[in-house]
Structure formats: C-alpha cells, structure tokens
Amino acid sequence: MRPEQVIAALRFDPLLPVWLLAALGAIALAVVALGIWRRGSGTWLRLGAFAALLLWLSGPRLVQETRQSLRDIGLLVVDQSASMQVGDRAALASRARQAIEADAGKLHDLELRTVTVPEGGNAGTRLFTTVDKALADIPRSRFAGTIAITDGQIHDIPKTAPGGAPLNLLLAARGEETDRRLRVIEAPGYGIVGRSVTLRVAVDDLGVNGGTNGDTRGHAGPATLTVRRDGQPFITESVPVGVEQRIEVPITRAGPTVIDMTASPLAGEVSQLNNRAVVEINGVRDRLRVLLISGEPHPGERTWRRLLKADPSVDLVHFTILRPPEKDDRTPLNELALIAFPVRELFVDKIGEFDLIILDRYQNRGLLPIPYLANIANRVRQGGALLMSVGPEFTGITSLASTPLGSVLPGGPARGNAVVDGAFRPYVSDLGQRHPVTEGLAGANPPAPNGGAPSWGPWYQRIQPGPMDGEVLLQTPDGQPLLALNRVGQGRTALLLSDQIWLWSRGHQGGGPQAELLRRIAHWLMQEPELEENALTAHVVDGKLTIERRSTDAAPPGSVVVTDPDGKAMTVPLHEQHPGSAIATLPAAVPGVWKVSQGAESAYAAAGAANPPELADLRATATLAGPLARSSGGGVHWLAGNGNDVPDLRRVEEGAGASGSAWIGLARRHDHVVTGVAALELLPSWLSLPIIAAFLVLAWRREGQ
Known part of the structure; x- marks a missing residue:
C-alpha cells in the first residue's frame, strides 16, 4: 500500500x-x-x-x-497452447515474461499476477476465458490492465477488452507470417468393402500477399499433394492452391485403412506441421451373404437359422433338402407344395456372391453334381468360406469327403465305423486357448498349468477323424479333434465333427456358448480383422498408441519397432495380456501416421491433432486480436523484432494511451480505503x-x- x-x-x-x-x-x-x-x-x-x-x-x-492507497492489479497472461511450441515462440515468451515480471517488481504501486493459458483440446486457445477466471477475484476499481504474451491465434476474442482496462499484445514472432495447410473438408469414417470413398481436401496458403482466410488461389502457384495408403504411395499430383480436391480411395478389406496426405512446403512458411492430414477409414462389409444348406431336418437346424437371422449384418439364404432324389413318388411337379432346389442358380450363376457357405449334415446323394461341388471348392480357393457341421452322414460312400470338397476340408472321417457314441465334454485345445475363435469362451476348461474340466454341457456323438490339417481348436478329453480350421488358397474352411452343438442352445446340463462360438467361427471364415489369430494391430485413442500382437505361437511376444510421424524409430517391448495376446502402450503426441513393425508384418495407426483449431493456422498474427487491443488503449508489439527487445513496463493515468513504440502501460486507478x-x-x-x-x-x- x-x-x-x-x-x-x-x-x-x-x-x-x-x-x-x-x-x-x-x-x-x-x-x-x-x-x-x-x-x-x-x-x-x-x-x-x-x-x-x-x-x-x-x-x-x-x-x-x-x-x-491500494496497489493496482495487472494481469500477465502467458499463452502455453500447442501453437506456442512452434519455432522459438516458447523461448521468446519465457524471456518476455521474465522481463515484465522484473519491471513490475520495481513498481511499488502495482501487483502483477501471472496466469497461463493451458492447452484447450478441441476448443482451441481460450485466452480470454482464462482472463475472465482471473478477474473473478480482482476488484474492477483496482484492475490496471492485461498484458498477453501469445502468437495471436486466439479463439474466444470478446467484443470489448476485459475489465474495461487497456490490453497489450506481445506477439512471439518477428511480424506477420505465412503458412500452408492441408485442410480436410470431408472424410467418411466408414467405407463399404469393394467400393470407393471420396475424400474432399484443399491446400490453403495463409498470409500470402495479404491473404488471411485461406482463399489464396493464384497467390503462390500450385502445390504437390502426396497421398499414402497404409504407408504405401497411392497418389502424387500437382493441385491448385485454394481449390477443393476430390480423392477416390477404394476400400479393399475390412478393418482400418490409414490415409496419409501431405502438401509440399511453402517457401518461408512458419511450420510444416499442418501440411499433413491423416484420415482413418474403417472398412465394413455390406450385408454378408450366407448360404445355408441343411441336408435333412434335425434338432440342430433351428440353431443355425436363429443364429444367422439374429445378426443384422447377415443376409441369409437357407434351403433344407426335405425330398431327396431317391424318394420319388411320381407326384406331378405342379402339385408339389415345395419349390424345386435351384441348383444351377446357386452353385453356378451366383456362387461368387456368397461370402460363406454352410453345409449342415449334407450328404452326397447326387442332388449336387460333382462339377457343382467342385465349384464350391474353387470358390473357397478364390476367397470364399465353407463351414461343415457333420454327423453320421459324413461317413460311408455318401461322405462329402470323397468329393472335390474333400480337397479343401481340414480332414475326413476315419476308415471303418467312424461314428462314436457316448457322453463327453468338448475341451479347448492348447492352441484354442490362444486362438481368438475359442479363447475366453464362457465355461471352457482353464488354460494350463491350472487345467481343469469345462463346465459346459456334454455332447453324445462325434465323428472319428482321419489325418487332419489346419488348426484344431476343440477336442475330446482324449485329444481327438472336434473343431478344425484351415486356410485354402485365399479362402478358409471349418469342420465341426459333431452335430450335437444344438444341445448347448437348449440349456442341456447347463448348456454352453453355442451362439458366441458359431458367431466367431463364421466371422473368422469371412476374414473379419478382429478374429485374426496372427495379426499385428495398432490404434490411437486419446493421445495413446495401443499395440496388440495376436499369435498362436507360445513363444515370448518379444518387441516391436515403432516409427513416429517424424521418422524416429524406437523399440517397444510387448507384455502378454492373456494367452495369444500381447500389448504395449505409449504416448502418441505427434499427429500423423504411426508405423508398428515386427519382422515382415506392419500396422499403421492414425493420430489426429490434439487441438485441430490450433493447427488450422500456425501463423503469428495481429489480425485477430490486434483491433481489440488498440480500441482498449493498448497496442501490439512483436517480440522478435527491433533487436529482440521486450517493451518497458510503465504506469499511465487512466484514459491516457497505454502503449508506445518501446513501452507498454498499465493504468493507475487510484483506489483507496x-x-x-x-x-x-x-x-x-x-x-x-x-x-x-x-x-x-x-x-x-x-x-x-
């Protein structure tokens, strides 16, 4: 005082x-x-x-x-948002803060309070929101004014200066700057597999020849736009500045596709940080088409139908063979209530339209000629999927294992009487404990070394297999295969060597997870990414990169090589989360494409900007808040010009100008008690x-x- x-x-x-x-x-x-x-x-x-x-x-x-007399109170506001980390702005701001606080310490009639503006996330720089919070406990009769150290990129500028006192801006730059940005106008989050999506982008040059709003066509000539898809070159072309561009991106697989777009740098621009944009498009299948052929009515037929009809993403076509060819009672076709089985239409004309074919207790009675069965096998090799649930019909001379389908199945029946009757509970194999199709099923036997019996209900019949290929996930208590998966060419097959899974759906002796198991089998067959048993995936959520390595190998997970958007590589160890899955997490503060590699496998993740409004314009500029400062009696000063001098701090009478060529002022309010x-x-x-x-x-x- x-x-x-x-x-x-x-x-x-x-x-x-x-x-x-x-x-x-x-x-x-x-x-x-x-x-x-x-x-x-x-x-x-x-x-x-x-x-x-x-x-x-x-x-x-x-x-x-x-x-x-009471000491007046002034506010020193220091911007610490993302854009203040560009170049030497943070160092300039720190030096200016120290100089002003030192000057204020020499003025005995002034109390200077320093507040910082934190990173505002998607809201941008909320500088004046911070000022309003600081003014909550400052009497207006003692408020001498505001000094803001910033780059001028402020996203909450009011119509009048806070508290009716002078506002002085200290901008951490040499003067008005230029910047080139790549702006994403529209980018869909999802795309249908087999179709293309359209990205709308534009390259803007800000501050070129006085341009401040991005409309700079013809100011700086064309720019080179480079587009990468999952780390691989996709498009490189010259585009005019300020003109919307449309990029067609085909979606070739389910799961995330990372698109990385980069605009060539502009000579003299302040930063290339916003010359890049990353978009992640999740590929989804449009109505998975499933063909279900039931060879004969049986209690488990309804289980398959209910499961597939309950999935809104599945378009099911179901036929049941109720009248085999050998049962011909010479009834005229026009008097039959049942429709004729469209054999040629399904297995010749439209077989390529089905993502999955399920044969449930179907036997070779001549209804499907051998060439048609060969068409199913060829469809599998070309990327289709086949699931067979078999019973006693899989044995003997009518077994489909003796047809061209046998070449794509994981195995066939054993010779002789392969039908085994008797109660047993299916066990998840050691491999199945690590496979996403069967790992973590409710009621399954615990993994080794704890061991133990499964708690789900028993089955009463199975087929004894011959030599098996592929991966055995379910087995009998004595180790005989029950469920086997196999890759054939570009497609996949699954063989369930029992038709008793319907007992689980009836709740027999506690039932079992038949719906979840059959859903996982079907989605694995249709190559859904979340059920890949050997896969390396990465994704960025809330600024953290999460890496997952799925593997059926029991060896230690090892480590991965992570390459950030700036090209810096680091080795990150993986930690086993549960059998078959190992993960690692690390901060992903740099926006752009993060690459994760292990051996020959690579995965890509898109990290968006933490504060998109901050990166939309990286220029230091007085065009936004300068008019407000001048109308309040304050002014604008550039910290990197005039020999790098910070303006002196002075006291001025209320109503007088509070800014000069080399000084800034805080008003005297003459408040007293x-x-x-x-x-x-x-x-x-x-x-x-x-x-x-x-x-x-x-x-x-x-x-x-």
Whole structure:
C-alpha cells in the first residue's frame, strides 16, 4: 500500500429535509424581494439573517479523511497452447515474461499476477476465458490492465477488452507470417468393402500477399499433394492452391485403412506441421451373404437359422433338402407344395456372391453334381468360406469327403465305423486357448498349468477323424479333434465333427456358448480383422498408441519397432495380456501416421491433432486480436523484432494511451480505503443563533429610525 493521505472536504448534514430547506429559502427570497421592491432600509440585514439561518440549518461541516492507497492489479497472461511450441515462440515468451515480471517488481504501486493459458483440446486457445477466471477475484476499481504474451491465434476474442482496462499484445514472432495447410473438408469414417470413398481436401496458403482466410488461389502457384495408403504411395499430383480436391480411395478389406496426405512446403512458411492430414477409414462389409444348406431336418437346424437371422449384418439364404432324389413318388411337379432346389442358380450363376457357405449334415446323394461341388471348392480357393457341421452322414460312400470338397476340408472321417457314441465334454485345445475363435469362451476348461474340466454341457456323438490339417481348436478329453480350421488358397474352411452343438442352445446340463462360438467361427471364415489369430494391430485413442500382437505361437511376444510421424524409430517391448495376446502402450503426441513393425508384418495407426483449431493456422498474427487491443488503449508489439527487445513496463493515468513504440502501460486507478474520519461543525448552534439574532436586531433598529 502507498502512504496515508489526509483529505479535507466541505460537507453538509442538513437538520431539516432538503425540500423543507428549499421551501424556507423560497420564502426568504420572497420576503427579501418584497423589501427591495418597497425599498426598505433593513432589507439587506434581513437577507443576512435569512442566510445565516439557512446556512445553520444546512449543517456545514469540515470533514477530514485519512486514506490509504491500494496497489493496482495487472494481469500477465502467458499463452502455453500447442501453437506456442512452434519455432522459438516458447523461448521468446519465457524471456518476455521474465522481463515484465522484473519491471513490475520495481513498481511499488502495482501487483502483477501471472496466469497461463493451458492447452484447450478441441476448443482451441481460450485466452480470454482464462482472463475472465482471473478477474473473478480482482476488484474492477483496482484492475490496471492485461498484458498477453501469445502468437495471436486466439479463439474466444470478446467484443470489448476485459475489465474495461487497456490490453497489450506481445506477439512471439518477428511480424506477420505465412503458412500452408492441408485442410480436410470431408472424410467418411466408414467405407463399404469393394467400393470407393471420396475424400474432399484443399491446400490453403495463409498470409500470402495479404491473404488471411485461406482463399489464396493464384497467390503462390500450385502445390504437390502426396497421398499414402497404409504407408504405401497411392497418389502424387500437382493441385491448385485454394481449390477443393476430390480423392477416390477404394476400400479393399475390412478393418482400418490409414490415409496419409501431405502438401509440399511453402517457401518461408512458419511450420510444416499442418501440411499433413491423416484420415482413418474403417472398412465394413455390406450385408454378408450366407448360404445355408441343411441336408435333412434335425434338432440342430433351428440353431443355425436363429443364429444367422439374429445378426443384422447377415443376409441369409437357407434351403433344407426335405425330398431327396431317391424318394420319388411320381407326384406331378405342379402339385408339389415345395419349390424345386435351384441348383444351377446357386452353385453356378451366383456362387461368387456368397461370402460363406454352410453345409449342415449334407450328404452326397447326387442332388449336387460333382462339377457343382467342385465349384464350391474353387470358390473357397478364390476367397470364399465353407463351414461343415457333420454327423453320421459324413461317413460311408455318401461322405462329402470323397468329393472335390474333400480337397479343401481340414480332414475326413476315419476308415471303418467312424461314428462314436457316448457322453463327453468338448475341451479347448492348447492352441484354442490362444486362438481368438475359442479363447475366453464362457465355461471352457482353464488354460494350463491350472487345467481343469469345462463346465459346459456334454455332447453324445462325434465323428472319428482321419489325418487332419489346419488348426484344431476343440477336442475330446482324449485329444481327438472336434473343431478344425484351415486356410485354402485365399479362402478358409471349418469342420465341426459333431452335430450335437444344438444341445448347448437348449440349456442341456447347463448348456454352453453355442451362439458366441458359431458367431466367431463364421466371422473368422469371412476374414473379419478382429478374429485374426496372427495379426499385428495398432490404434490411437486419446493421445495413446495401443499395440496388440495376436499369435498362436507360445513363444515370448518379444518387441516391436515403432516409427513416429517424424521418422524416429524406437523399440517397444510387448507384455502378454492373456494367452495369444500381447500389448504395449505409449504416448502418441505427434499427429500423423504411426508405423508398428515386427519382422515382415506392419500396422499403421492414425493420430489426429490434439487441438485441430490450433493447427488450422500456425501463423503469428495481429489480425485477430490486434483491433481489440488498440480500441482498449493498448497496442501490439512483436517480440522478435527491433533487436529482440521486450517493451518497458510503465504506469499511465487512466484514459491516457497505454502503449508506445518501446513501452507498454498499465493504468493507475487510484483506489483507496478510508482509515479515519474527523468532522468539524462550522456553524454550531451556540454561534449561529447569536449571529441570526444580531442581524434581526440591527434590521429592526434600522427600520425604526
């Protein structure tokens, strides 16, 4: 606080209401005016009496106040958002902060409070929101002004300066800058496999030839746009600046596709950080088409139909062979209630349209000619999928294992009587414990070394297999295969060597996870990415890169090589999460494409900008907040110019200019607190009444002469 001051002032404390004093004054003036009109000899003495009376009634006092001045409060606001990390802005801001705080320490009538503007996420730089919070506990009568150290990229600029005090901007740059940005106008998050999606982008040059809003066509010539897809070159072309471009990207597989786009740098631009944009498009299948052929009615047929009809992404075509060819009772076709089985249409004309073919207890009775069965096998090799659930019909001379389908199946029946009857509970194999199709199934036997029996219900019949290929995921208690998966060419097959899974759907002795198991088998066959048993995946969520390595190999997971968007590589160890899955996480603060590699496998993840409004324009500029600063009486100063000098801090009187060529000012508000009051009555009653009486006596004597 400043030293105490004594202030004297004349004040009035009326003994009567003001309106009554005014009425008495009017009467007195009327009496005096009448006396003057009649030229009375004592009129002026009567005026003196009336004046003394009114003055006494008005209660004049001489009041002395002892005041103690309060220090004014100024705000120093330091922008620490993402754009302030570009170039040497952070160093310039730190130096300016130290210099201003040192100057403020020399001013005894000023308290300088420093606040920082944190990273605002998707909201951008909320500088004035921070100022408003700081003003919540600052009396407006003591607020001297705001000094903001920033780059000028502020996203909450008000119409008037905070607190009605001067605002000075200290911009961490040499002057107005230029910047090139790659702007994504539209990018779909999903795409249908087999179709193309359209990206709409534009290259903008900001600050070129006075351009500030991105509309800079013709200012700086064309730019080179490079597009990479999952790390591989896709398109490189020259594009005009400021003109929307459309990029067609075909979606060839399910799962994420990472598109990395880069614009060539602009000469003299402040940063290339926003010359890049990354888009992740998730490929999804449009209505998976499934053909279900039931060889004969049986209790498990309804299980398959319910499962597939319950999935909204599945388009199911189901046929049940109710009337095999050998049962011909010579009924005319036009009298049959059942439709004819469209063999040629399904297995010749439209077989390529089905993603998955399921043969449920189907046997070779001649209904499907051998060439048609060969078409199914060829469809599998070309990328299709086949699932067979078999029972006793899989044995003997009518077994499909003896047809061209046998070449794509994981195995066939054993010779002789391969039908095995008797209760047993399916076990998940050691490989199955690590495979995404069967790992973690509810009720399964615990993995080694704990071991134990499964808690799901038993089955009562199975088929003894011959030599098997592929991966055995379910087995009998004595190790005989029950469920085997195999890759054939570009397609996949699955063989379930029992038709008893329907018992689980009926809840027999506790039932089992038949819906989840069959769903996983079907989606693995249709090559859904989340069920790949040997895969390396990566994704970025909330600024963290999560890496997952799925493997059926029991060897230690090892480590991966992570390459950030700037090209810096690091080795990251993987940690086993559960059998078959190992993960690692690390911060992904740099926006762009992150590459994860292990051996010959690679995965890509897209990291978006943490604060898109901050990176949309990286220029240091006074065009946004400069008008507000000047209208408040403050000004704009560039910290990297004029010999790198920080302007001096001064005190100015309220209403005067608060900015000069090499200085900035904070206003003096002269706020104070009253520490003492003394009052002296100028016309006490003992003095006023004799004076009034003296005037009246003199007036009476004068008029009596």
